[in-house]
Amino acid sequence: MAEQTTPILTTEDLTKRFGGLAAVDGVSIQLNEGEIVALIGPNGAGKTTFYNMVSGRMTPTSGRVLLRGTDIAGKPPHEIARAGIGRSFQITNVFNELTVRENVQVALVSHRGKSLRLFSILGRDKALHREADEILARLGLESMAGLRTGTLSYGDKRLLELAIVLAIEPEIVMLDEPTAGLTPDETTAVIELIRTLRAERSYTFFITEHDMEVVFGLAERVLVMHRGQLLATGAPEEVQKNPEVRRAYLGDEEDSAA
Numbered sequence: 564m565a566e567q568t569t570p571i572l573t574t575e576d577l578t579k580r581f582g583g584l585a586a587v588d589g590v591s592i593q594l595n596e597g598e599i600v601a602l603i604g605p606n607g608a609g610k611t612t613f614y615n616m617v618s619g620r621m622t623p624t625s626g627r628v629l630l631r632g633t634d635i636a637g638k639p640p641h642e643i644a645r646a647g648i649g650r651s652f653q654i655t656n657v658f659n660e661l662t663v664r665e666n667v668q669v670a671l672v673s674h675r676g677k678s679l680r681l682f683s684i685l686g687r688d689k690a691l692h693r694e695a696d697e698i699l700a701r702l703g704l705e706s707m708a709g710l711r712t713g714t715l716s717y718g719d720k721r722l723l724e725l726a727i728v729l730a731i732e733p734e735i736v737m738l739d740e741p742t743a744g745l746t747p748d749e750t751t752a753v754i755e756l757i758r759t760l761r762a763e764r765s766y767t768f769f770i771t772e773h774d775m776e777v778v779f780g781l782a783e784r785v786l787v788m789h790r791g792q793l794l795a796t797g798a799p800e801e802v803q804k805n806p807e808v809r810r811a812y813l814g815d816e817e818d819s820a821a
């Protein structure tokens with residue numbers, strides 16, 4: 564595999580405190596251009612809090628988030644999205660009453676700051692129509708473009724969420740449990756799709772995922788958090804063998820079994 568060492572995103576001593584609790588406690592990481600990185604850790608490790616700070620949904624107590632060297636910590640989500648970090652959520656945030664194509668068009672238009680006369684733009688703008696269809700085709704959703712979104716299966720809605728993220732032309736794609744709730748076949752398809760998208764467009768993927776098969780089948784590098792800190796980072800097979808990581812997961816299982 565080719566070396567991929569150009570840093571695109573780094574965090575420096577990123578910290579979030581809730582009262583006396585350091586949910587994220589001095590975490591410094593680096594994402595390299597074009598790699599697929601998974602963030603894992605037992606329940607309560609601080610993954611969501613960390614993720615929220617990178618995507619602008621939470622302001623850090625201290626520390627920095629550098630996107631190609633520029634500090635974006637504490638900026639609002641739309642500015643971070645415009646700077647090149649797109650995030651999709653586990654909870655579907657699609658408009659069920661609109662068609663699949665219209666959902667992507669809304670993302671395209673709002674990303675470009677043209678929310679005025681949005682619905683008249685949707686109907687008439689041929690370039691926007693084409694652009695939305697091109698994104699849908701990348702995800703294999705082209706045949707569904709004209710369908711009302713509410714009629715889609717859960718798996719197809721998750722794909723549409725990914726299409727909406729791609730509409731903002733991100734460099735870093737953050738996916739919150741991209742395979743949660745999917746059937747085994749859909750999971751395999753999403754893994755393939757992420758690989759294909761990365762190969763075609765060199766996106767950097769930063770995912771959280773509970774399903775270890777997905778993590779180890781997809782990620783090139785794994786970051787493990789435990790009790791707010793970065794416990795380990797490395798290739799999936801290294802991390803899997805790491806005694807501290809095993810202890811962290813086992814310890815938590817023992818705690819919850821107690």
Ligand SMILES: Nc1ncnc2c1ncn2[C@@H]1O[C@H](COP(=O)(O)OP(=O)(O)OP(=O)(O)O)[C@@H](O)[C@H]1O
Pocket residue numbers: 581584586604605606607608609610611612613
């Ligand atoms: N808004 C908040 N106020 C107070 N405490 C919080 C808040 N958000 C998270 N926490 C606490 O911070 C710690 C880390 O939570 P976080 O949700 O980031 O962990 P996680 O690794 O995403 O967990 P899970 O895998 O269970 O979703 C937990 O102890 C949690 O209770």
